[in-house]
Every structure is written in structure tokens, then in C-alpha cells.
Amino acid sequence: MLATILHKPGDISCEEVADPEILLPTDAIIKLSASCICGSDLWPFRGLQPVDRPMHMGHEYCGVVVEVGAEVRTVRPGQFVVGSFCISDNTCPHCRFGFQSSCMQREFMSGAQAPYARVPLADGTLVATAEVPSPDLVPHLLAVSDVLGTGWYAADAAEVRQGSTVVVVGDGAVGLMGVLAAKEMGAERIIAMSRHESRQRLAREFGATDIVAERGEEGVARIRDLTGGVGADSVLECVGTAQSFDQALACARPGGTIGYVGVPHGVTFDGQRLFFGQKRMLGGPAPVRRFLPDLIDRVLNGKIRPGKVFDLELPLAHVADGYRAMDERRAVKVMLTL
């Protein structure tokens, strides 16, 4: 089959590889219904994360099970499934505590920018739908797998509640999904920080009530104005730079909460600043598995349409164009058809 391989930074292509096979009795093989490119795929593509050997790219996926290992019990061939980018057994103490992204058997999914993929720990990782959904729902179910699940976790970690005032730092795909999540959780006010008109429009569509284009001290001052000098109850940090964390910390009210899902790059926190700022913080790779059943239901019921975040669709063979479009910020998020 054709699959996406990153050889070295900037050098990505779609090439012939062996079809995936069951390696362990807990594996499943799925035929993907669609795939996509993640913001985090850009780190190695840009050389900001080492590429020691050719990497099989792609960790967002949904599709139909074609084969399962001898020990798989909860999914069977023919079922449509959605999984998380974190492989988890869903039975260990960390999973049962709702932190499947820290599963004692955790692996990170790979190789999903391809027509077929092997999913380890299939029983723990995959959630099957009752029926194979209609094709128009596929982009929305694909989004659940990572980008929505991650934005949802940001809002959950930031303790968004009915009536909350929320700031979302970052207008990438995850930030936009954070807006959608905050809206679904009942936030009254959702302030999206965004400088790009097309992303502002999407943010409004997903539920943002206010847009702040300013950054840094000006951005903080605008948030203070908009919140009557108080600051936000919840801040979703969806970038991962020192600047974005500064923004997040300065925008949250004392006792407010920051949910952070942008992998921190070059970020350190001063202990006294955190102490006297009195901000609650929780971050990390999203335990998407915790949210999958609920999010799948919301998509199937037509309550949410997270797949709108895909603003460019390309056939898998053109995957390199997709990486470039996202790298150059010409696209928010690219869906790959198979």
C-alpha cells in the first residue's frame, strides 16, 4: 500500500510499504475511512524534533475493522471504529482514573496517513459505533480522534463550566476545537485570541463570542477590559510557546484554571510567579479515550460538526502538499482522502 514517510525534515512522501499485519493477539487492522495531518506532525517536518530514521506518519484515524488478533474481544471485523492517538489498555489504574494518555502500556499511534493501519491494544483503544456511519459524518468522526479530543481535554482540564468566561490562546485547529468544546460545556463567554480573519470566522462559527487580535501586554489588557478587570475563569493554552503560556497565565483570574495542550517548547515556569498568581494548571497529552463515547455520540446526533476544521482536502498521494500548506499556514488542517 501507499503510506506517508518522513525521511528527514522537509522530506515527506507517499510511498509503497508492506501492508500492516497483526503482530500481537491484541492488535486490530483497520481500513481507514480518511486520515489527516496534525499540527504536531509539523514538529519533525520542520526539524524541531529529531528524525533519527524514516517515520511512518499519522496518528488520527477512524475506519472499518478488517482483522483482529486472537485476544481481541470488543471489536470485530466490519465494525466502524474511532481510536485515540494514544494507545491504551483502558484497564490500568491510570486509565480507570481517566488518564488513558498515561496508560501503563501507553504507545503513541503511528502510520495512520495510509489506507490501512495496525492499532495495538484494540480492546482498550478503539470504540465501535452501532452502525457504519454515512460518509458525510467521516470528517467529524475523524476529528474526534485527536484534534477535537485534545481541544475537549483543554476545556475539561481548564474546568469550563456552565456560565464560565473562557479565553482560548491559539487559533490553530486545536484552539478552534477548544472553542467548540467550551461552547458545548456551557461557557457563557468565549474569547478567542486570533489574528487571522479566516480563523476568526471559524472561531465564531464554533461558538466564540469575542475575538482578541492583540497579543502580549496589549492582549492581556484587552482581556482585562473584556472581563471587567477580573480575568477569565478558564484559559485554554493551545500553542506551547513561552509567549503563549505568558498570555495564558496573565489572562486567568486568581483561582482560575489553565488547561494546556500545546506541547511546551522552551518553556519554564517561575515558582513564585505561579504561586502568587494562584492559577490552577493541568496539561498533557489528551486522554481522548475518556471522551470518545461522548464525542462520537455528539457527532452521530448531529450536535457538533468538528470536521469543519478541515479546510483543505487532498488525496493521500498529495500528502506533501498538505504538509506544506499547513507549514505555511495556508491551511488550518488538511484531510487526506484514501
Add this chain to the structure above:
Amino acid sequence: MLATILHKPGDISCEEVADPEILLPTDAIIKLSASCICGSDLWPFRGLQPVDRPMHMGHEYCGVVVEVGAEVRTVRPGQFVVGSFCISDNTCPHCRFGFQSSCMQREFMSGAQAPYARVPLADGTLVATAEVPSPDLVPHLLAVSDVLGTGWYAADAAEVRQGSTVVVVGDGAVGLMGVLAAKEMGAERIIAMSRHESRQRLAREFGATDIVAERGEEGVARIRDLTGGVGADSVLECVGTAQSFDQALACARPGGTIGYVGVPHGVTFDGQRLFFGQKRMLGGPAPVRRFLPDLIDRVLNGKIRPGKVFDLELPLAHVADGYRAMDERRAVKVMLTL
């Protein structure tokens, strides 16, 4: 009156000063029933915090109101009151959110190691009891003002719940009060990290189920053993050093919560370590005012006896001996009689 003045590091004495007076119409003057020395008083005493000019020491207090300013409405002369070390109006948005220690009008109390003290923003800061309590309750009510309130906040911030497994890092007075708080909140397992036999005994008396004397990697390994390899649901960080924060971070399970009340000295956090560790964190100066009514009730009902944390009692005139006893760790916490 005689009051406690720190002239420069190590140079503390009890000397004649003018009696406090009402300066603002929102002030109250109280006659203290007892006073005490706080671990945080040792920072300037040890020269680890600058002493630019003579400091009027003392911020833990309870006693009888003797005079109030013209605008004070909720307390009146003759009433017994307990206040927080943080002065707060209890009406601003931060106070109403439960973070009175970040009150928009916040001041830090001072001058309470003396027979009389001025309490600004008396309506917001002070909580009166229905009757003047019997003298044997005074040490317990005094403890509520800061040391118990701070330990309580550590447990609250660490989200201790019925059935939780809790680790308390630090066996100072605040750590011991953290043990008591965790016990009251229903923790099933309370592991106190302590190397000192007398403090271990107190920790057990306050509710610790296990004692871990090891520190560093050995300490972390012991906690892992005691928690079946999982880590603690909640960790109370009651020290404030880089080592103690390392301990706290390593002892909490993924998705677990660290409540930190030791003012961080020389502590920085690496963004990626926090991210991948996936620990929830909340710290800061304790919003004791939020807890005062409940904690006063628990003392008056005889449910808790936090005053047991005072293991040395000295007359105010001997305050310098008290500072030395705590500095040399001969005493956990010193009560001053007036």
C-alpha cells in the same frame, strides 16, 4: 504596649511601641487572646528575605474587638473574632470566587505578635463567634488563622476527597495541619514524609496512616511501593524548595493534584516535565477567609484540636527565644501568651 520588632536578620526583640489606633473607618482594634510565630517569619529572621526597615512581626491572631471604625458593620466591641493573615474585603470578584488571598484590596497582616493589633477591612477579614470561647479553645482558634487555614487550603487545592490517597511533603506545622485537613476531608490513606520522631508522632495523632522517612529517589520509591506503583491522588507540598517540589511531582499519579503552600524559593518548573507528568497544580497564599466559618465551627464543636501543633509556649517578652527555638527546629510552632 510591648510589641515584636525585627530590626535586622537575627535581631528580634520585644519593645515599647505606641498602641495601635483606628486609622481608617473600616479598621478594628482587637485585644489578642494569644499570638504565635509562623514558619514564614523565619525567612526575614534568617536573612532570606530583605529587612529594609524595622518590621512589626506577627500575622496570626484571634481575640476580642475593643474598638471599630465608623464604617464597620459586622463586628462590634466585645465580640471574639478570628481573622486571616490576608486582609480582604470579602466582596470583590476574587473574594466571591473564594480567593480572598488575591482580594483586590489585599494587604498582609502585621504587628500581631503584640497584645493589641489593628485589623484593616474588619468587615471582610474578621469572623466573630457567637460567644467568647473558653480559654482552652484559644490555641485551636489561633491555629485556624493561618497554620490550619494554610494546611486546609493545601488539601483543598490538592482536591482531597473521601477515600483519597494523600502524600504530605513537609513535617512542619503547615504539613501537620495538612495531615489533619486530609483526615477531615475523608482521605483513606495519608502518607506523611517526615524524618523527625516527634513530628512523626504528631502526624500520626493528626491522622497519618503511614510515615515515609526517606527522601529523594528513595522517598519516591517508597511512595510507589505504598501505592501499588500508581502514585498518590493528592500531594500537599508544604515546604517550598526545589527538592520538595521534585518530591511532590514524582509522588503524584498522572491526573493527580498537587496543592502547594510552601512559598517557592529558587524553584522553576520545566514545561515538558509538567506536561508529560500530567499533574494538576494549584498553590498560593491560602484564602483562609473562605474556610474560617467552617474551621471555627469544627474547633467549637470539638471535632478538631489543631492547637496541638503548638509544642512550646512562651510569654511575649521571650519572643526572641521562640524564634530561635523554631529556627533551630527545637520547636514545631511557638505560641506566645500575652
